[in-house]
Amino acid sequence: AQSVAQPEDQVNVAEGNPLTVKCTYSVSGNPYLFWYVQYPNRGLQFLLKYITGDNLVKGSYGFEAEFNKSQTSFHLKKPSALVSDSALYFCAAGGSYIPTFGRGTSLIVHP
Amino acid sequence: SAVISQKPSRDICQRGTSLTIQCQVDSQVTMMFWYRQQPGQSLTLIATANQGSEATYESGFVIDKFPISRPNLTFSTLTVSNMSPEDSSIYLCSRRESSYEQYFGPGTRLTVT
Numbered sequence: 001a002q003s004v005a006q007p008e009d010q011v012n013v014a015e016g017n018p019l020t021v022k023c024t025y026s027v028s029g030n031p032y033l034f035w036y037v038q039y040p041n042r043g044l045q046f047l048l049k050y051i052t053g054d055n056l057v058k059g060s061y062g063f064e065a066e067f068n069k070s071q072t073s074f075h076l077k078k079p080s081a082l083v084s085d086s087a088l089y090f091c092a093a094g095g096s097y098i099p100t101f102g103r104g105t106s107l108i109v110h111p
Numbered sequence: 112s113a114v115i116s117q118k119p120s121r122d123i124c125q126r127g128t129s130l131t132i133q134c135q136v137d138s139q140v141t142m143m144f145w146y147r148q149q150p151g152q153s154l155t156l157i158a159t160a161n162q163g164s165e166a167t168y169e170s171g172f173v174i175d176k177f178p179i180s181r182p183n184l185t186f187s188t189l190t191v192s193n194m195s196p197e198d199s200s201i202y203l204c205s206r207r208e209s210s211y212e213q214y215f216g217p218g219t220r221l222t223v224t
Contacts, residue, residue: 032211043115043203044154044215051211090153098144098207103153 002027004093006102013081021076021105023091033074034092081109113214121220131190132219134204139184148201160187194223
């Protein structure tokens with residue numbers, strides 16, 4: 001069975017500082033990896049994905065994520081956080097079928 | 112990105128009643144999905160709705176409680192039947208692209224009293 005772990009319920013960062021939201025996964029075969037963001041009272045929005053190719057993938061709003069096969073991780077990163085990045089972030093992982101979602105990490109960016 | 116709408120956006124219902132949630136996508140798609148997101152928790156897949164076939168339900172979800180229709184390639188409904196307060200949740204529909212990412216509707220916030 002596939003699973004996703006987001007070890008931090010909440011991440012706090014000051015505006016302008018780099019941010020990292022952690023995700024590790026367990027998937028049989030080649031993993032399909034995704035990050036989604038949920039702003040308050042809104043649905044989930046797709047940020048980025050890794051299917052194949054370069055380990056560093058870039059997505060919307062300046063976010064990027066690095067696929068690390070040996071550590072089975074897919075951490076979300078941004079070089080300089082904005083207050084408007086404050087939201088709930090979900091990692092998802094699976095095979096070619098339906099991914100499993102992590103429990104989410106609340107990112108709070110302080111002015 | 113895909114445009115997905117859901118109706119209603121929110122509702123307050125009495126226990127024992129049923130609510131049907133509608134999901135409309137802007138272009139034809141084979142696979143649509145229904146999720147439940149309980150407060151402070153992750154998304155739980157209820158079922159996969161493919162046009163022209165019965166929905167496929169995940170463990171813990173049954174058709175009698177959550178009947179799903181998929182009459183065409185741009186529309187689906189989820190009914191929450193015989194509701195109890197434990198059904199209070201946000202219900203989300205989504206579509207999956209051929210490139211594997213999913214796009215989600217804005218959600219239906221259901222409160223059962």
